[in-house]
Amino acid sequence: VAEDKNDYLTALVRSAREKGLAEERAWKILLHYEKAGSGVESLVDDPKFFLAPNGKKDPRAELEATIAGFFEKENGEVEHPQCRFIARYTWLKEQLSIDEARLPRVECAKWKEALASVNPKSAVLVFPAAHGNGPSSMFGHTLVRIDSDKRNELLSHAVSYAAFTEQSGGFAYAFKGIFGGYKGYFSILPYYEKVTEYNNIDHRDIWEYELNFSPEEVLRMVMHMWELKDIYSDYYFFDENCSYDLLYLLESARPSLKLTDEFRGKLKFWVIPTDTVRVVKESGIVGKINYRPSQATRILFLASRTKSAHQDAAVAIVKQKIPPQAVLTMTLSPEDKKQIL
Secondary structure, three states, X not given: OHHHHHHHHHHHHHHHHHHOHHHOHHHHHHHOEEEEOOEEEEOOOOHHHOOOOOOOOOHHHHHHHHHHHOOOOOOOOXXXXXXXXXXXXXXXXXXXXXXXXXXXXXXXXXXXXXXXHHOOOEEEEEEEOOOXXXXXOOOOOOEEEEEOOOOOHHHOEEEEEEEEOOOOOOHHHHHHHHOOOEEEEEEEEEHHHHHHHHHHHOOOOEEEEEEOOOHHHHHHHHXXXXXXXXXXXXXXXXXXXXXXXXXHHHHXXXXXXXXXXXXXXXXXXXXXXXXHHHXXXXXXXXXXXXXXXOHHHHHHHHHHOOOHHHHHHHHHHHOOOOOHHHHHHOOOOHHHHHHHO
């Protein structure tokens, strides 16, 4: 059995070399490889993301270590490579026509539970507008919403990439943010929490760009998100940030997209959320666009349609100079009273 296992592993590695899979764009997207001098280097900095000791800089070594990992015996203390790197496993299985019967049987219970919870069917790029309360949000933000076919969109899941910091301002915060002093992580939260945070607390308008990905492409993206859970990359406010790293998620769904190419091979001082939105729109994958005005925007809109005297009455109520009930005794139309209240 051991000899058969080694023979099959050797055959798969040989086939991967013959096919040049380590140089395929899909593989480089999954590992976030970018050109670095005469070679490549992954933007991911967490050693847990690599199975080969030199996997951060050697695509072939990482690919072959990944294939070898699929043959490991299951260990209850750590996730098996077939489950931990489900996107890699799925892609290599397709490219090499891997016979799963010749691999250790692995259940991947955690992945199956997460997949059932998210139930991915479609994806939306979300852009909360700028908020001038700190350098990390002064250009806005971008995240991806994953929708199922059964839930209200507010109960969908939002995937966001952000720096993990213990500070919220000051020189040290800005300095570390600019020069990669913080670790960035992907997180997944209920979308309604992000809407509450951005729309109602920060008073930021939100634009939602529906993406024309198929359910199969959305599933590939969710698989890659799974691989990035609890994995960090050094975070830079102006380039390796939420705006740039999310493009890799979109490319993992459809590797033929060349979204990150826009910022490669040139001197780039920053990548901001509007760049992400522009590149995604220009790629032709955006369908319907939805606008979700903030609570402050809605109030300002209502105020703009209200007479000055009625605005004064509303302000007087807010400042508790008159009780709300006083509006009912004013000689106004029911519509005007409604507007004031």
